[in-house]
Amino acid sequence: MPVVFLLSIALQVACAVHVVRSGRPLYWIWLILIGSYLAVLVYVLIAVLPDLRHDPRGRKAASKALQMIDPQRRRRELQRRLELSNTVDNRRHLAEESLQLGDYTNAQELYQGLLTGMYVTEPDFMLGLARAQSGQGDHVAARRTLEALIQANPGYKSSDGHLLYARCLEELGESEAALEEYRVLADSYPGEEGRFRYGRLLARTQRHAEAKDVWQAQIRRAELMPGYYRRKEQPWLKAARLELAQLGEP
Structure with missing residues (x-):
């Protein structure tokens, strides 16, 4: 036919x-x-x-x-808006879109340009800068930015910022300090990434029994969550199952 x-x-x-x-x-x-x-x-x-x-x-x-079809479409639109009106909001939107697209160099330049004057310690901008620095592999600078963020904004709370700080510590080889941060994130992070990364670092530091416990608890917990949650967190749940399989767990 x-x-x-x-x-x-x-x-x-x-x-x-x-x-x-x-x-x-x-x-x-x-x-x-x-x-x-x-x-x-x-x-x-x-x-x-x-x-x-x-x-x-x-x-x-x-x-x-x-x-x-055209992943750069929104960035071009935001760039045009910025050219027409160089406002803080337009620069912020373009910086966020650059992060989403993985253009960390441009995102860093935009956030550094935003962190001036009355916005010099704006926590969301500082977190964006840290994400851009980490994305470029500069974990020392990202950690320094996050520590400056907390010093300037002691009441600021961000699960993503906390996770990024733990990841920086891990990348810098400070495993024990990273484990302490991941241990908190395993209970507080609104998703499965924190739990997965906690288990993975435990395994990397040869604490395999603890890693198994973390991943098994993660999977059991996810089974009690609504279907939409499991679908959204599927990449991290799949990664946990793969790690368990490598450790000989069903």
């Missing part, structure tokens, strides 16, 4: 399902079946695209699709 014919059927079925779910008049189904590609195109333009614009899930899906 020709591929073009199969594609036509698939598109017609998808549009017919949309007709039923959206509560549109059923005569649309007959038009779609009779008109093939032309009817599908008309229906998409008249019904599907407007629905996507008004449906938060549709807008989110469309945004993800655009991001996959």
